[in-house]
Amino acid sequence: MSNAKKSPPILCISSGKGGVGKTTFSVNLAAALAAKGAKILLVDGDLGLGNVDVVLGLQVNHTLRENVQEGRDLSSILIEAEKNLFVLPASSGVPEMASLSHEDQHLLTNVLDDIIKDFDMVLVDTAAGIGDSVLWFNQWAHDTVMILTPDPTSLTDGYALMKVLASRHGKKEFQLVINNVKTKKEAHTTFTNMASVLEQFLQVTPSYLGPLPKDSRVIQAIRSQKPFILATPDCQAAKAIRVIANQLFEHAEL
Amino acid sequence: MATLPTLFLESTLHAAQEHGIEAHTLPDSKGLLLFPKEVAVSEQCSLLKKMAADLQASQYSQDPAEQQPESTFNPSGQNTIDCQVSVEERAQLFKFLTG
Numbered sequence: 001m002s003n004a005k006k007s008p009p010i011l012c013i014s015s016g017k018g019g020v021g022k023t024t025f026s027v028n029l030a031a032a033l034a035a036k037g038a039k040i041l042l043v044d045g046d047l048g049l050g051n052v053d054v055v056l057g058l059q060v061n062h063t064l065r066e067n068v069q070e071g072r073d074l075s076s077i078l079i080e081a082e083k084n085l086f087v088l089p090a091s092s093g094v095p096e097m098a099s100l101s102h103e104d105q106h107l108l109t110n111v112l113d114d115i116i117k118d119f120d121m122v123l124v125d126t127a128a129g130i131g132d133s134v135l136w137f138n139q140w141a142h143d144t145v146m147i148l149t150p151d152p153t154s155l156t157d158g159y160a161l162m163k164v165l166a167s168r169h170g171k172k173e174f175q176l177v178i179n180n181v182k183t184k185k186e187a188h189t190t191f192t193n194m195a196s197v198l199e200q201f202l203q204v205t206p207s208y209l210g211p212l213p214k215d216s217r218v219i220q221a222i223r224s225q226k227p228f229i230l231a232t233p234d235c236q237a238a239k240a241i242r243v244i245a246n247q248l249f250e251h252a253e254l
Numbered sequence: 255m256a257t258l259p260t261l262f263l264e265s266t267l268h269a270a271q272e273h274g275i276e277a278h279t280l281p282d283s284k285g286l287l288l289f290p291k292e293v294a295v296s297e298q299c300s301l302l303k304k305m306a307a308d309l310q311a312s313q314y315s316q317d318p319a320e321q322q323p324e325s326t327f328n329p330s331g332q333n334t335i336d337c338q339v340s341v342e343e344r345a346q347l348f349k350f351l352t353g
Contacts, residue, residue, distance in 0.1 A: 150351070152347070152348050152351060155347045155348070156339060156344060156347060159339060159343065159347055160337065160339050163337045163339065163343075164337045167335045167337050168335050168337065189350055190350070193346075193347070193349070193350040194347070196346070197343060197346045197347050200346065201343055201346075
């Protein structure tokens with residue numbers, strides 16, 4: 001596998017609603033792709049309340065804050081979490097980072113554009129909501145993966161975010177993951193309904209990336225600060241993540 | 255005090271002098287405008303406004319080396335587009351949950 005010298009695919013993982021499994025998905029997907037041999041960069045895009053390092057149980061000495069506020073080189077902030085998996089951690093408890101000026105956003109994406117050339121794929125775990133950082137990370141990325149659950153609040157917030165991205169920023173392609181489902185049928189029904197609403201009101205045709213089952217071992221892995229794909233590789237959620245990783249791996253021609 | 259691009263600083267100091275305001279260059283690309291003490295604050299403001307208007311009307315071009323790249327990011331997008339989720343959209347989103 002060659003190091004990409006042009007820009008690698010950048011995948012933004014968002015949801016609108018908080019607490020639906022964005023960070024858990026991002027971390028485990030990144031780990032699954034890394035296990036396949038791709039060199040992955042996972043950017044914690046929740047700049048003021050970063051959690052990627054928590055889910056991975058990482059010891060973080062420097063965060064993206066030092067780059068934005070002090071000009072610290074990104075390469076010295078990068079952490080190698082697992083083989084082939086690198087993380088740019090965000091700070092926690094820094095409101096200023098959650099509302100960067102346009103100039104700082106521009107500067108950050110310039111330095112990110114430079115560092116990502118050494119990777120095969122980049123994942124960005126965005127914050128919840130429809131704030132500036134969520135919107136500009138999605139603008140920067142090539143593709144958007146939306147994490148939804150079959151609950152009214154998740155569906156509303158996810159739809160609202162896609163509406164903003166489609167209507168104000170011209171984004172028309174979304175890949176949907178339906179999380180926390182009891183059956184594949186429940187996931188498929190949720191996706192089909194959302195797709196129908198997106199097509200009817202926004203003229204957007206999403207693609208279905210797949211379901212993620214409700215799995216008690218996910219919670220256990222989160223509490224032990226280990227990706228479940230590594231802690232319990234045979235659990236249902238891990239198998240489902242690997243299916244999604246395989247699709248993305250092939251699509252990106254890695 | 256703000257650090258100004260070179261040409262803008264020069265233009266400002268030149269405009270100040272044209273309006274009878276004493277102007278000096280300071281280190282680190284800064285400038286200093288001095289008003290005689292007998293000039294009232296209101297007149298100082300009036301002079302500064304005229305100076306600003308003249309600067310705006312002038313054809314000075316910006317030093318290409320100091321031009322900032324136009325940001326391509328517009329996080330708010332087209333602000334006039336109303337993205338509030340409507341009652342009808344919500345009804346469609348939820349119908350399969352109860353049906």
